[in-house]
Amino acid sequence: MSANIHKRVTSQDVAREAGVARSTVSYVLNRTPHQSIPDSTRKRVFEAAERLEYTPSSAARTLRRGRSDVVLCLLPPWPLGSAAGALLAELTTSFSERGLSLVTHIEGDGIQDPGKVWQEIAPAAVLTYHPVPPNTERAMRSAGVRSVVVLFSPEDGPTGGLIRPDERIGRMQAQHLIAAGHGRIGYAYPDRRALVDFAGPRLKGVETMCSEAGLLPPEVCTVPLEAQSAAAAIKHWQYLPEPVTAVCAYNDEVAQALIAGARLSRVDVPRELAIIGADDIPTAALTTPPLTTIRIDHVTEARRIVETVTAILAGKKPPAAWDTAELFTTIIRQSA
Template sequence: MATKVQRRVTSADVAREAGVARSTVSYVLNRTPHQTIPDTTRQRVLDAAARLGYMPSAAARTLTRGRSDVVLCILRPWPLGSAAGALLAELTAAFGRQGLTLVTHIEDPSVRSLDNVWNEISPAAVLSYQPVDPEAERAMRAFGVQSVAVLFADHDGRAQVVRLDSRIGRMQAEHLIGAGHSRIGYAYPEFPSLQDFARPRLEGARAACSDAGLASPDVRTVALDAASAAAAIEHWRSLPLPVTGVCAYNDEVAQALIAGARLARVDIPGELAVIGADDIPAAALTYPPLTTIAIDHVAEARRIVETVTAAVAGDEPPAVADAADLFTIVTRESA
């Protein structure tokens, strides 16, 4: 016997159950501002919706508002490590508390174009890990996207800046300089897709060395394998003034350096101090345990969500706050 398909509960059903107009149901369930609806009526609508198991149609809300409740997050095809995963998890939860759904899209020639994606889901906001093309941003805003936010410093000033990574590199270098290291190296990631993250961190390390009257860090690209790291270490140790302390782009690169040091027979931290960034769970498990910069992803996500939701609501976005309180040095044995 065929299973009977249950009819979807509509707002008209809720209106009949609560004894109110359908428009009142819409105002209450969509939390429409500036409506003088008595609390008793509002509660009657909510109770009726709960009894009937009413779920508002996302498609209908999109038609009414001209946009969905989706925040579209554009990612490049870079390795999603623990730190990126932690931030995305916090963003998902924080947007959810605001009634918004975070949807991620990896921008790559092998998948659907970004234009097709945002046209189809009509997002309330677009969150990007790289600068957005000016023409694309204008098209998004004309289509009804309320906010186009970037998660790092956009040097031409077009896009909203909600995250500044140069602080991380500065803190790394300052820690090494404070420990007495006068020649600093920088281990740069090999993946081109990570450049937008790596450049600000390197700039921060350069600024710290300049402020201390030291030479700019000697930069080597380090792949995530011991041989590549060993080659970089041998180069640093062969300089007329050998590098004695290295800022690694992140903890994975720092772990490669620790493995490479064993190949090169260089003692960490006795001959070479290493400091990472992100404080991934494995950072405490390396040998020696890794000194690193921890990032408060909960606070970081809160700031991003506050910026985006203000724009979606048509409010003035909060000022970009000093990022100092987002980052903490976790001192272990490697530096």
């Protein structure tokens, strides 16, 4: 009994089909400049490649160009919701438009070590959410990684980082509530420890705004994505000596849990308790009442990341520091 094994189509097969030299196929398909190849010959090569369903070898491209076309994104084991998914989708599209492929690797127990991943795929660049130890970065660069960029590093972090201060989100949340006349603010913290990298700065932003306004620090409650627990947090806020009248939620999902808890407790939102979220996920506008939130511009976010990486790969100076205020917009609906 035999099996049909399909041999990979090579550039030599395309050259034979088109009746040209293999070097001509390479020049045409790679659009090599300054080559005097007749249009009729170019057409024959493209048609032959299409008939044979020829796909260039990524390994061959890497050898020819001296680098791969892969950008490796190392993600901590965060729960990937709508916001993270939106950013990854925009990054994938933006890199693709520049001839680069984004590969995402989520770190965690039982998952292949990130060191083995970048060694095996030899990426042109590595994106990471946490600073890379100096010895690891040296090993990456020795292996051919030309760009190591730390995403959303703290403001006092490494010079190679891109800063997206989540603290600004907390400041904008509190600013909106204070401007609406609320003098006692709560903060709904997520119950997932993995989110501390985002939740900590957002809470700090709320604390800073309360301090600047001369208010008490925000009363913090951990709120799971469950109505009963959210109702218990609301009860706690209501029975303080100075009751909380408005809450900054870590994100829209936590805010929606609070709205469900308020409904369970027969607390009117926003008349008795105003709630503001963050991320502006697709269901935020469908909540009852529709959720006031902070929108993040993932298109601009992705564009700046890609501009930084591609500039470094091209041997150019990365774009100057940018005003991250352009990333965030307060979307006013009916919950606050």
